[in-house]
Amino acid sequence: EKQQALLIESASRFPPPQGVKLSYGTSGFRADASILSSTVFRVGILAALRSIKTKSVIGLMITASHNQVSDNGIKIADPTGGMLTQDWEPFADAIANAIDPKDFIQLITEFVKKEDIPIGGVQSAEIYLGRDTRPSGEVLLEAAKQGISSVVGAVAIDMGILTTPQLHWMVRRKNMGMKVSESSYFEQLSNSFRCLVDLIPKEDTVTSKVDEKLIVDGSNGVGGEKLEELKKLVDGLIIEVRNTGKEGEGILNERVGADFVQKEKVAPLGFSSNDVGIRLVSYLHVHTHRQCVLRSLDGDADRLVYFHIPSICNMKIDLVDGDKILSLYSLFIMEQLRALSKKENSGMIADYSVKLGVVQTAYANGASTEYLKQLGLDIVFTPTGVKYLHEKAAEYDIGIYFEANGHGTILFSEHCISWLESRTNEVSSTSKGSEQHKAALRLLAISNLINQAVGDALSGLLLAEAILLHKGWSIKRWATLYQDLPSRQLKVKVADRTAVTTANAETVVVKPSGLQEAINSETAKFPLGRSFIRPSGTEDVIRIYAEASTQEAADTLAESVAEHAK
Ligand code: 16G
Ligand code: ZN
Secondary structure, three states: OHHHHHHHHHHOOOOOOOOOOOOOEEOEEEEEHHHOHHHHHHHHHHHHHHHHHHOOEEEEEEOOOOOOOOEEEEEEEOOOOOEOOHHHHHHHHHHHHOOOHHHHHHHHHHHHHHHOOOOOOOOOEEEEEEEOOOOOHHHHHHHHHHHHHOOOOEEEEEEEEOOHHHHHHHHHHHHOOOOOOHHHHHHHHHHHHHHHHHOOOHHHHHHHOOOOOEEEEOOOOHHHHHHHHHHOOOOOOOEEEEOOOOOOOOOOOOOOOHHHHHHHOEOOOOOOHHHOOEEEEEEEEOOOEEOEEEEEEEOOOOEEEEEEOOOOOOOEOEEEOHHHHHHHHHHHHHHHHHHHHOOOOOOOOOOOOOOEEEEEOOOOOHHHHHHHHHOOOEEEEOOOOHHHHHHHHOOOOEEEEEOOOOEEEEEEOHHHHHHHHHHHHHOOHHHOOOHHHHHHHHHHHHHHHOOOOOOOHHHHHHHHHHHHHHHOOOHHHHHOOOOOOOEEEEEEEOOOHHHOEEEOOOOEEEEOOOHHHHHHHHHOOOOOOEEEEEEOOOOOEEEEEEEOOOHHHHHHHHHHHHHHHO
């Protein structure tokens, strides 16, 4: 009763926008910030219900990642720190779109009953709130707080301005019974990075001063700001952050960021021919680049790609994308596992074989898949979207997943972690310092460094850097692990993207009928040709991907497939 009254009263303060249909897509709700208050308010309610239901802390992140600055969005972090369970997405859609307040209340009442959520009982709810640097964040934060407090017993805790992966990390850690703060996040990352660097064989360190400096494109968003803080704790790396989002530096995600760099294959603003040969990085909500190596983060710092500018003559970049990050991680982890299973006289014997798996999507460059196969890895494909890859990767002892666009991370099973811990504890004093011992320590350090809640540009960056230091590799060396097949991506605007449905991890069109046959016959014309189409999960478009042995061929293939898709 009290609950009903509270909901009715608060709902009237946030009328939903008319004439728009919102859907909880792969990255939560996203739209122009001006129409989102009602949605955020309602997701606040959902978060509170989810918290009561799961008896855990839930996260609520206000961000629109690589979208333009006037957009915003909201997504939920489940108790494990992963994405909201897919079972609740229809409920999210329903309440976000309920215009009539009566319908809205009824939807909630029915859902609470169906899910058997004990509102007003002993179970309280705790929701961690985070937001990126968008100006609309503050107003939306207030809407979220009001949504949360309209559920009896629910408490909102404002964690401030954070990257998306930071918030996911905090939720995961809190639910594991640990203390949570931003400084513990920075400490865990920098300590485990140091651990990996300390474990680099000494004779190799001389050669490892390859790229002097790492230059990071912060996408004028939260990632740049956080990297500035993190870098103070990281020894052994010279990091310069550009596009930090400070006054006068430029606009969030405007010609900057991992999404821009990966899709356009050009250097972000703030990088010039003076950066030739540097390692550059870009992240979604943050980018990165290293002197003669660049990298890019994205707007909320959950994506990471590297690039470098090979020649002074033009600003064309050589992209080191998610697939190559995946390949670097896989290679290094395999090497450690191999070292672990070697029987030295130490008596340390691998008594169980670690199931290592790699997860990719159809966007993975064919050359990367070929490379990983040759390493002898088990590769599986899922549809696009972090939730699918993450779920699959969790089936392995060590599951590594990446989308080509730079979303990805590494998951370690509990069993694997405790096995590694026992490997490092049990060894007799004589085998301390043995190759096996060090390999186990490295894998443990990786499990601490990498954000196991969700892909994280900051932790991903430090892991890539640690491996490059270990191997003494420059970004150029890394880029030559394999050569990407030329590819082309196109999109076609359509009235109804749901008219296209796919199967087999989006590699085959099911509907409309006949379309797949047309794609097959186009593809067959090109050596090493591969092509697929899929409805976007974030825009009203159909996306086309094509790769082939030459750029011209990939372009032609993409265009002819696009014709069929129109
Ligand atoms: C979202 C997804 C990303 C995916 C992209 C595809 C998350 C956190 N993000 O950004 O994984 O690559 O959508 O967009 O899941 P599209 O469906 O428009 O091609
Ligand atoms: Zn993002």
